[in-house]
Amino acid sequence: MNKKMVAGLIAALSASGTFAFEAFTVKDIRVEGIQRTEAGTVFSYLPVKVGETMSDEKAAQSIKALFATGFFKDVRIEVEGDVLIVVVEERPAIAQIDFVGLKEFDKDQLKKGLKEIGIAESRVFDRATLDKAEQELKRQYLSRGKYSVAITTTVTPLERNRVAINFSISEGEAAKIKQINLVGAKAFAEKELLDVFQLQTPNWISWYTKNDQYSKQKLSADLESLRSFYLNRGYLEFNVESTQVSISPDKKDIYITVSVNEGERYMVSSVKLAGDLLLSEEEFRKAVQIKPGDVFSREKLNESSKAISDRLGALGYAFANVNAAPDVDKEKRQVAFTIFVDPGKRAYVRRINVVGNTKTADQVIRREMRQMEGGWYDADRVQLSRQRVDKTNYFSEVSVETPPVPGTNDQVDVNLKVVEKSTGTISLGAGFSSAEKVILSGGISQANLFGSGKFASLQLNTGKLNRNISLSYTDPYFTVDGISQGFDLYQRNLNPLSLSYRYKTSSMGGGIRFGFPIAEKESISVGFGIDNTKVTTYEDSPQRYLDFVKEFGESNISLPATVGWTSDTKDSVIYPTRGGIQRAGLEVAVPGGSLHYYRATYQHQRYFPLSKTFTLMLNGEAGYADGYGGQSVPFYKRFYAGGVTSVRGYDTASLGPRDTVNGVVSDQRTGGNKRLVFNSELLFPLPGLGVDKSFRLGAFFDAGWVWDKEDKMAVGDLRTSTGISAVWTSPLGPLKFSIAQPLNSKDGDRLQRFQFQMGTTF
Structure with a gap:
């Protein structure tokens, strides 16, 4: 029997002109040495089949192809008569991967990372890949400051050509x-x-x-x-x-x-504008923040160039170039700047592309766009569009790019990229506040119902003071021009006995509401509802509560109609630094019900950036309530003040008139018809957190009081306090804390220097 063999890849590849065997027709192919690999897999990689001619060139190709699979440690080609024999030695398979001493990283995440580079259970073992994984793991430890880390990798052979890999890690302490x-x-x-x-x-x-x-x-x-x-x-x-x-x-x-x-300190000697200004020089000088005589500031210079570029962008010049050229006088330590303006060609938007939305309908995003396709490019409208999409709160990230259209110099595309987030929640939780004590809550809500942008929720919460259940639905685009529609159903129990108010109420009702946008950041709202409130009093309840029940009965129906106006210019909902919000509202119980009253409220809140770190917040609130048609305002519709959301340092709803029994002032708070609250707060991040916006500190001054209808509003009645506050947007919801010192408390005032609210109440 004539038997020939090609003894390896090198011999096969180096054969030049000399055949290792004579070419022959293959009558059969045998595979020897396989344990886990199917013979069919080997056949699929061979460049020769039964009935074809085998040559030394194809032998070399066969060996090369089988080595390239990574399955084999050795490959030989043998010839026995007209039979081609493929002899392989398989690489071992990884049976298990273990870690000893691992604390810094999650084991499952680490295995997932190893799998991406080829180290995983059931995969073919490769020593070079293992060495690479070991070095990468060590690099990860070094990136976390663990410079004394020691990693020992052990490969243990197992039966059936398998191996176990063990990473023994001594992490050490972080430097x-x-x-x-x-x-x-x-x-x-x-x-x-x-x-x-x-x-x-x-x-x-x-x-x-x-x-x-x-x-x-x-x-x-x-x-x-x-x-x-x-x-x-x-x-x-x-x-x-x-x-x-x-x-x-x-x-x-x-x-x-x-x-x-450090070098020398330079002053600005002059600032000039040159180039094609398009608008008057005075118009552009309004955007220049650096002036002659100022100390040089790169930040102000860059902001000036950006402001001019943005001004041109708002006119449609998407490719404007604004560059500042310095002229340095080292002897006088002065620098002069010439700002060159090249607006380029006016551009228009060819197409608006929305990507990243898999469940949210395109129209839900596009209806928020203020930049239109086919219109002149407007940088302000592009950014406003991004902000409006972001404020829908359906996405974790919203970014916009305006690349030029290839082959043109006057067209751009607007590419809006979104990353969707989960907008549906089923929650069971607990919270705590200094007023309500333990609050249990649960609910189900969907802020982007079936990707339509509609909102629906069912909420339940129970605390010592309030027990509420409510169902809400809102369609923010009931009409194509942005008119919203919604309805609410609720059942509310108020039990202020814990605050020494001797009454309870149980209300059930609902209503329908509409919102009308009147400007980009302004809207008005109208609504109509029906409310049935049952009042429970006690023998020792204040006389005004008893008189109310005697006049109107324990159960009464009101038909509240509401109208409101809102202007919101804040730059952020969670971490505002500039802009503000104004709200004005009027609630009137219209004829047809058993109660006739009205309540008017107004709030004006502003944020002023003092620096990159500090923000000043000013807030003022006023309210007035009364009855009409010979009635007085219901006592449970009166105003109250005091607590973590109004005047800190004083107990919740403790500021204002007190009831008088037989000529003696009691501890019963009755609320008032008129209310004033003022807050000023210096806000800043927690030192050491850098740009983290989840935690914010504040130093505040609060003032407020409520008066009866017949009382004269006097500044001397206002209770004031000062202190420090903290707000943490935690994974469980917003947490608010304050430590306050009342400044002008009087006998009978209920003080509460430390106040907090944890979790979200509905």
Whole structure:
């Protein structure tokens, strides 16, 4: 029997002109050595079939193809007569992957990451891939400051050509930044400069921010922040000379040294405008924030260029170029700027493309667009469109791009990209407030019903003071021009006995409402409802409560009609820094019911950015209520003040007139017909959190009071307080805290210096 063999890939590939065997016709093909791999898989990779001619060239191709699969550690081609024999040695399969000492990372997430690079159970084992995975895992630990990490990988052979992989990890402690030194800084205190750094030495909040752990990316960002700090204060020639990062021998402490050259401070000598201005020079000078005589500021210069570019963008010039050319006088330490304006060609929008919406209907997004296809490009309308889509709250991310249309110089497309988020919730939860105590809540809601943009919810909550169940539905686009329609059904129980108010009410009702947009950020609303309220009094209830029940009975029906106006210019719902909101509302119980009253309210709230860190909030509220047709306003429709949402430091609903029994003033609060509340608050982020907007602190001053109809409103009656507050937008809902010191409390006032509200009440 004549038997020949090609003993490997190298011999096959290096054969040149000399055949390892003579070409022959293959009558059969056998595969030897396979354990897990199907023979058919091997046949599929062979470039020769039964009945075809086998040559040394095809033998080389066969070996190369089988090696390329990654399934085999060795491949041989043998010839026995007219039979082609393929002998393979399979690579072992990974039977299991274990981690010992793993704490920093989630085990399942780590396995998922290893799978992406080829290391997973049932996969073919490859030593080179394992080494790569080990290095990547170590790099991940180093990125978290664990420089003393030690990783030992053990590969254990198992039966049936399998292996077990074990990662033994000694994580060690994360290295902390021990010291940050700035060399060459003279114009500013080192502490002031280090405040612009995200990297910090350990402090009380480091466990949360991790800013005491070194990161190359964070250091690069900090150096750019330092550069901006100097350039915004006139140091035009500022430069970072060198940066050194060293670690202690025990790999626990990191030392960072930054050497800087401050240079001289420059003043602005002149600012000129040149180029095709389109509008008058005065119009553009309104956008220039840097003036002659000012200290040079790169930030103000960039904002000036951007403001001019935005102004041109609002006119349709999407490709405008605005560049500032400096003329530096080093002797006088002055710099002059010429801002060159090139508006380019006016552009119009060819197409608006919406991507990322899989369940939300296109029209739900497009109806919020204020930039139209085929119209002149308007940068303000494009951004307004993005804001309106974002405010629908159906998406976790909304971004917009305006790329030029290829082959044209006067057309752009508007690409609006959204990332949908879950808008339906089924919730069971608990909350706590200093007024309501324990609050249990549950509900089901869908803010984007079937992708239509409609809202529906069923909510239930129960607290010591309020027990409510409500059903709501809103169609924000009942008509194509933005008129909204909604209805509400509710059942509410009010039990203020815990606040020493001797009565209870149980209300059931519903209503229909409509909203009408009258401007881009203004709307009016109208509504009509029906309410049936049952009042329960006690023998020791205040006389006015008893008189009300005697006059109108324990159960009465009212037909409230409402009209309201809202103007909302806030830049954010969660973390506002500028703009404000105004609300005016009127509720009238119209004839036809047993009660005749009206309530008028007004609120004006404004936010003023004082700096990138501090925001001043001012809020004023006023209200007036009375009856008509010979009736008085129902006592449960009167105004109250005091508590975490009005005048902090005083107990909830404790400010205002008190009942008089037999000439003696009791502790019973009766509410009032007139109400004034004023709040001022300096808001700022929690130090150490950087750009995190989930937590916000405040220093506040509150004032407020309520008066009876016959009382004269006097500033001296206002109760005032001051203190600090905190708001945390937690995963469980908003949490509000305040510590207040009443400034002019009087005998009989109920004080409550620490107040808080956890969870969301409905």
